[in-house]
Amino acid sequence: MSTAEAIASSPPLLSVEGVTKHFSGVTALSDVSLEVRPGEILGLLGENGAGKSTLLKILSGVMPPSSGRIVFDGADYAPSSPQDAKRHGIVTIYQELSLIPTLTVAENIFIGRAPLGPLGLVSWRGMEDASRAIIARVGLDIDPSTPVSSLSVAEQQLVEIARALSLESRLIIMDEPTSALTETEVQKLMSIMDRLRKDGVAIMFVTHRLEEASAICDRMTVLRDGRVAGHLDRDGQPIQIPKIIEKMVGRAASELYARPTQRDVAGAVRLSVRGLRTVRDPLAPHAIVLEGVDLDLKAGEILGVAGLVGSGRTELARAIFGADRIAAGTITLDGKPIAPASPADAIKLGIGLVPEDRKHQAIFAALGILNNFSIASLGRYSNGAGFMAERREREALAGYRKALSIRMASPEQAIEGLSGGNQQKVILARWLARDPKVLIVDEPTRGVDVGAKAEVHQILVQLAARGIAIMMISSELPEVLAVSDRIVTMRRGRITGEMPGIEATEEKLMELMALDRKQEVTQ
Amino acid sequence: MTSTTEQTERSGINIARLLMSFGPLMFLAVLIVIFTVLKPSFIDPINLFNILRQISITGLIALGMTFVILTAGIDLSVGSLLAFCGMVAAVVAKGGTANTLSLSTSGTQGYGWFAALLAAVVVGALAGGVQGFAITRLKVPPFVVTLGGLTVFRGLTLTISNGGPISGFDASMRWFGTGLIGPVPVPAIIFAIAAILCHIVLRYTRYGRAVYAVGGNAEAARLSGLRVDRILISVYVIVGFFAGLAAFVLSARLNSSEAVAGIGYELTVISAVVIGGTSLFGGIGSVGGTVVGAALIGVLQNGLQFNNVSSYTQSIVIGLILILAVAFDRWLKSRVRR
Amino acid sequence: MTSTTEQTERSGINIARLLMSFGPLMFLAVLIVIFTVLKPSFIDPINLFNILRQISITGLIALGMTFVILTAGIDLSVGSLLAFCGMVAAVVAKGGTANTLSLSTSGTQGYGWFAALLAAVVVGALAGGVQGFAITRLKVPPFVVTLGGLTVFRGLTLTISNGGPISGFDASMRWFGTGLIGPVPVPAIIFAIAAILCHIVLRYTRYGRAVYAVGGNAEAARLSGLRVDRILISVYVIVGFFAGLAAFVLSARLNSSEAVAGIGYELTVISAVVIGGTSLFGGIGSVGGTVVGAALIGVLQNGLQFNNVSSYTQSIVIGLILILAVAFDRWLKSRVRR
Amino acid sequence: ADKLTILGSVPNLGFPFFVHMLNEIKAEAKAQGVNLTESDGQNSAPKQTADIEAALVQKVNAIVISPLDVNALAPAIEEAVKAGVPVVTIDRRVDGVEGILAHVGADNVKGGEAEAQAMVAAFPNGAKLFHLQGQPGAGPAIDRNKGVHNVLDPLKDKYQIIFEQTANFARAEALSVTEAGLAANGKPDAIICANDDMALGALEACAARNFNDVKIYGFDALPEALVAVRDGKLAGTVEQFPGQQSRTAVQIAVAFARDKTEPKEKLVLLTPIVIGKDNLDKAERLNETK
Numbered sequence A: 001m002s003t004a005e006a007i008a009s010s011p012p013l014l015s016v017e018g019v020t021k022h023f024s025g026v027t028a029l030s031d032v033s034l035e036v037r038p039g040e041i042l043g044l045l046g047e048n049g050a051g052k053s054t055l056l057k058i059l060s061g062v063m064p065p066s067s068g069r070i071v072f073d074g075a076d077y078a079p080s081s082p083q084d085a086k087r088h089g090i091v092t093i094y095q096e097l098s099l100i101p102t103l104t105v106a107e108n109i110f111i112g113r114a115p116l117g118p119l120g121l122v123s124w125r126g127m128e129d130a131s132r133a134i135i136a137r138v139g140l141d142i143d144p145s146t147p148v149s150s151l152s153v154a155e156q157q158l159v160e161i162a163r164a165l166s167l168e169s170r171l172i173i174m175d176e177p178t179s180a181l182t183e184t185e186v187q188k189l190m191s192i193m194d195r196l197r198k199d200g201v202a203i204m205f206v207t208h209r210l211e212e213a214s215a216i217c218d219r220m221t222v223l224r225d226g227r228v229a230g231h232l233d234r235d236g237q238p239i240q241i242p243k244i245i246e247k248m249v250g251r252a253a254s255e256l257y258a259r260p261t262q263r264d265v266a267g268a269v270r271l272s273v274r275g276l277r278t279v280r281d282p283l284a285p286h287a288i289v290l291e292g293v294d295l296d297l298k299a300g301e302i303l304g305v306a307g308l309v310g311s312g313r314t315e316l317a318r319a320i321f322g323a324d325r326i327a328a329g330t331i332t333l334d335g336k337p338i339a340p341a342s343p344a345d346a347i348k349l350g351i352g353l354v355p356e357d358r359k360h361q362a363i364f365a366a367l368g369i370l371n372n373f374s375i376a377s378l379g380r381y382s383n384g385a386g387f388m389a390e391r392r393e394r395e396a397l398a399g400y401r402k403a404l405s406i407r408m409a410s411p412e413q414a415i416e417g418l419s420g421g422n423q424q425k426v427i428l429a430r431w432l433a434r435d436p437k438v439l440i441v442d443e444p445t446r447g448v449d450v451g452a453k454a455e456v457h458q459i460l461v462q463l464a465a466r467g468i469a470i471m472m473i474s475s476e477l478p479e480v481l482a483v484s485d486r487i488v489t490m491r492r493g494r495i496t497g498e499m500p501g502i503e504a505t506e507e508k509l510m511e512l513m514a515l516d517r518k519q520e521v522t523q
Numbered sequence B, C: 001m002t003s004t005t006e007q008t009e010r011s012g013i014n015i016a017r018l019l020m021s022f023g024p025l026m027f028l029a030v031l032i033v034i035f036t037v038l039k040p041s042f043i044d045p046i047n048l049f050n051i052l053r054q055i056s057i058t059g060l061i062a063l064g065m066t067f068v069i070l071t072a073g074i075d076l077s078v079g080s081l082l083a084f085c086g087m088v089a090a091v092v093a094k095g096g097t098a099n100t101l102s103l104s105t106s107g108t109q110g111y112g113w114f115a116a117l118l119a120a121v122v123v124g125a126l127a128g129g130v131q132g133f134a135i136t137r138l139k140v141p142p143f144v145v146t147l148g149g150l151t152v153f154r155g156l157t158l159t160i161s162n163g164g165p166i167s168g169f170d171a172s173m174r175w176f177g178t179g180l181i182g183p184v185p186v187p188a189i190i191f192a193i194a195a196i197l198c199h200i201v202l203r204y205t206r207y208g209r210a211v212y213a214v215g216g217n218a219e220a221a222r223l224s225g226l227r228v229d230r231i232l233i234s235v236y237v238i239v240g241f242f243a244g245l246a247a248f249v250l251s252a253r254l255n256s257s258e259a260v261a262g263i264g265y266e267l268t269v270i271s272a273v274v275i276g277g278t279s280l281f282g283g284i285g286s287v288g289g290t291v292v293g294a295a296l297i298g299v300l301q302n303g304l305q306f307n308n309v310s311s312y313t314q315s316i317v318i319g320l321i322l323i324l325a326v327a328f329d330r331w332l333k334s335r336v337r338r
Numbered sequence D: 001a002d003k004l005t006i007l008g009s010v011p012n013l014g015f016p017f018f019v020h021m022l023n024e025i026k027a028e029a030k031a032q033g034v035n036l037t038e039s040d041g042q043n044s045a046p047k048q049t050a051d052i053e054a055a056l057v058q059k060v061n062a063i064v065i066s067p068l069d070v071n072a073l074a075p076a077i078e079e080a081v082k083a084g085v086p087v088v089t090i091d092r093r094v095d096g097v098e099g100i101l102a103h104v105g106a107d108n109v110k111g112g113e114a115e116a117q118a119m120v121a122a123f124p125n126g127a128k129l130f131h132l133q134g135q136p137g138a139g140p141a142i143d144r145n146k147g148v149h150n151v152l153d154p155l156k157d158k159y160q161i162i163f164e165q166t167a168n169f170a171r172a173e174a175l176s177v178t179e180a181g182l183a184a185n186g187k188p189d190a191i192i193c194a195n196d197d198m199a200l201g202a203l204e205a206c207a208a209r210n211f212n213d214v215k216i217y218g219f220d221a222l223p224e225a226l227v228a229v230r231d232g233k234l235a236g237t238v239e240q241f242p243g244q245q246s247r248t249a250v251q252i253a254v255a256f257a258r259d260k261t262e263p264k265e266k267l268v269l270l271t272p273i274v275i276g277k278d279n280l281d282k283a284e285r286l287n288e289t290k
Ligand SMILES: Nc1ncnc2c1ncn2[C@@H]1O[C@H](COP(=O)(O)OP(=O)(O)OP(=O)(O)O)[C@@H](O)[C@H]1O
Pocket: A023, A024, A026, A027, A028, A046, A047, A048, A049, A050, A051, A052, A053, A054, A055, A095, A417, A418, A419, A420, A421, A447, A449, B004, B005
């Protein structure tokens, strides 16, 4: 009997039977049933807002279901708290990072279970030594006494994964663990998942990167509007991506995944960066600083920026945008030297930035969509006396709502209530309303589902066609390849290579991204 | 991603919003009914206008405090600043600190009510600006800066007046504290006008939008091109301005500026704002709520005094009702939410 | 993949850490030097022990407040709670409220110092627990609950004692306030022991680390399996306990429990904690910092008084130095940062 | 020889009454040619205690103190006595501490009694009263309240206190409280207040309602109140002679510190009197009102 058959015939470790969840009127889950067996990886897929995280939160004891039954290991399972779920051997990596930023890496890994020394007191030494081994497993090499707040999003994600892996578990729930990771780390995670699978651990895995899902999942359950849209089985070979998309959105996949044509843009150089350096932060000495970046961005082109985690892409974007202090170097816009000392300056000059961390850097969670939309162009939607011209503002939003097909209930709706993809579109609309000359987008589709992702790509292409110079930072190589007219790669705060989008392949980019300084010089 | 958020049952949300904003208001209405039942003369216009006049002082400051708290800040110095501005107004109105005694309304050698008013609000706004500057440039948290301010302004006030009051203003100045327009006390009218203006600023101007945005997410606001520091400084200028205005009205009303004025006002004022539903974490709140909050405290104090409840019991009851009012509001909101 | 993070410059971090923790301490050292130069008798052991005894009361409460602020909470009720616990201790020590006047140390009919101490700390802890419960269950923000508590406990205290003090304890009780062990005042020893215990609890126990976690990010702490509500309630119990202990020591020292004791202590106590580097947003801070903060305030008050600085000027100087101390600390940290 | 140094400590310099007291202490110290260390209790017994302790370290030659609270300050005063520093108390007498050099005071209880008696004399046929009390728990508030009740409680049938509230010694609060009282109970015959600030606040409230014949009594004989008495706006205010108390206390303390001159009397009690329109000249601070 093959392992696959053995798994298929073994009793399920977890079975969800007819689970429904209501949130004051919204039905997030409706009669959802699925099963996970020991030693298998079940992919849970679906568009933004399909209910994936809700289901996982129910399983991990964050919230109870409105109705339905869950059986774990043959017994009724109704966890009262995350603590309770842990006791059952269910460990969760949440979509929103659940690390404590003020504590060290070691403490986060051992939260609530710090190793104790002779007097029953916490042994910091033991904790840090053990942590070093645990994070090494995911390929992370940082001092465990570093506060988490000084790590990049990707590093935090890895710490969180490492922590989950260090817990005794029978079922690991992973809600978009790879959204902040680049190819290399993803590969590492995949091999760890594979090992766990062989050890008989069950895994539930959520991702919007369908290539990943297709590569690793034994089976998939696809959710649509809170219902099970179908189950897919590996059947010896990877599950086909078009099939997944069809189940997710309910229509044929081809139209969604059209790769935009790339052009060799001959426009004038709009933004030019020379010898850009940033200041080192002594409190986070391992943070990347720019070590002299030269870059040109032409009007009407989409410049993809690829690089591994910590290669300095975000730093480049922030430096150009005036969000971080610059140590040396020049920036010219349309031939004129500029020195934005703050984002406000940069914006006045016609530069826009869609930041990588939507929740902390872009969204005003408690405010309505309208306010979120117009916040960067209050001047445009107000009269000379400083009063808001709300009608114009609403009309403008209505226009973008249509153009970007933003799905929302009303302009007053709190933006928190939108799916990630729609939030991202509102942020894009925020910048479009300013009609920027240069638009920098940092991880524009992180956590965004395939459908919305394709829409965002379309929007970027259309903007470029209107003459806007776009710089797109992305950790997803397929995305970089799909939309970039030209691609540069970065490593350790330097540009290591450049090529036209048409010529680029994942392999070539990976090679450039791994280049070190010396090789770059010889190049 | 389609329909779930689509039909975000508009009706539900609207009823929710309504109830939410009415939480403190319902509480206020219930209190008024109770006090009226206990002693029907409670709703005599005289008493209601008394209450209006009484809440107008802390109410004015609470309007400014609403701006501050909307940015997730806090200002503990308002009570001391009120005393300081009042003393400044008195010095200007009377032309010096020497003439501290005469209660006669004539014979003052000062510069008149307008100069006094101007001095009070300018000094208040400046003092607020200095604190805002310390908060944004020295990066000292608002709690600490204004706690320092609380001590410093009190010391300055006592130094100016050497501990004593400065009393006896002319009739034109006193009108702002004791006058009536029709049956309505002037302080109440000043408060009402200020509240309406603040409401308009917060609700209908780009500046107001920026205040909410800074409070909602300062980092996102900065990355959206708002001059966060300037906005933060401005809200402390505003609360300082209102402390100055309140000081002027209070001095006019008492016919005296006292060095010990405003002690403990910071807590009353913050209570009014918070009871009114403004979040101490910033980004959520409204002027309407603050007015209701101030009224609730005013009605409670007046009503208990009206019934000659012992001062010890008053303390206990006020403390409990403060907690209950906010708990009730939270409960309503959570009911509506899930 | 190992290369994702570049080589850590450990040395940089260590110097940074060192300087950071020494910010307030450096400030304290400078103050002591200045005062000593101004008047050498300032560093007389007698005076230093006086300062220690003086800071022990607010210092004890500040220890508890450190726990609360580490969870991003705040407790404004400590001053009133101190008065309340002190009154309870007095009633127990003297066996009733009636005997409020006799200063004679004999002839008290009460239950002795141990019962009084026990009553004070138990009542304090209970009162803190009730407030913690309101915060976690009724979801009312700590600021509001403890502001209510501030009023309620004062009212209760006045009710118990009918406004007056209860005075005259026996020698065994008074020893806790006025006694010496060798040359060291007993209150200072109590404070030192409590500080060391708190330091160990916060730094070396799972509970202590959980307190930091809850303050760092309550939601993440919950998802990580911590019982956030219980931890939140516990810190209010702790600060209540310390308010009770401080009340006992204060009553023993003054030989009297006063209904007006502790007015305004909340601000002194919070100042001590914040000057000591604990963040009002939670998750960052230490007991050592709080001790330094309390010492800084104590030295400042004593030193100014020592130099016969007028009381009004004292207010101004203390307020400014409070702001400067924190600004200096921020500046040091940011120097290190950029 | 070195100049003598004495500590002059008052409970709370936020109140004009004590500012006056300290000013008088200062003036007398200057007249006597001694240095003065000032102390403001800031309304806190531990603070006033700390100030005494600091003074003892500095080896002051004598202490003149108006204690915030007679019980709570007793240990500190005892310490001073033990250290051999002569202590003269002003205004409020500390019982139970042996060895205090002298006490100079006018009892607040007596003052409260005088205030109530003045009102009784003005309304021999009975009256309806408001009573505004001082800050709950504060020593003077307790004593003055006691004095008023000592007189009025036996006369309950004739003199009814229909409205009794604290206004925390503050003018603004007295105004609000009196407004509420007037709205709830109508016009009283008289209002007894535990200090002048509250009396002046009550006065504003009555004036606003045109109740100009309400007899309002204050306490402390501040210049501002004296003016109001002169103008017939206040019916009276209680004079405790704080200046005379202070100066006498300093004289006693300095004399002893210089050459161990024992005071003639260990207990100098000044009888508080009510200042009305007819005996304004008895007021200590009348000259400040000109
Ligand atoms: N606490 C909540 N209150 C109200 N509605 C909620 C809440 N949490 C989730 N929802 C709603 O439930 C639906 C499902 O959300 P969920 O987070 O489970 O989606 P998801 O599949 O994880 O999406 P994504 O891929 O964007 O993470 C959405 O419509 C969302 O708005």
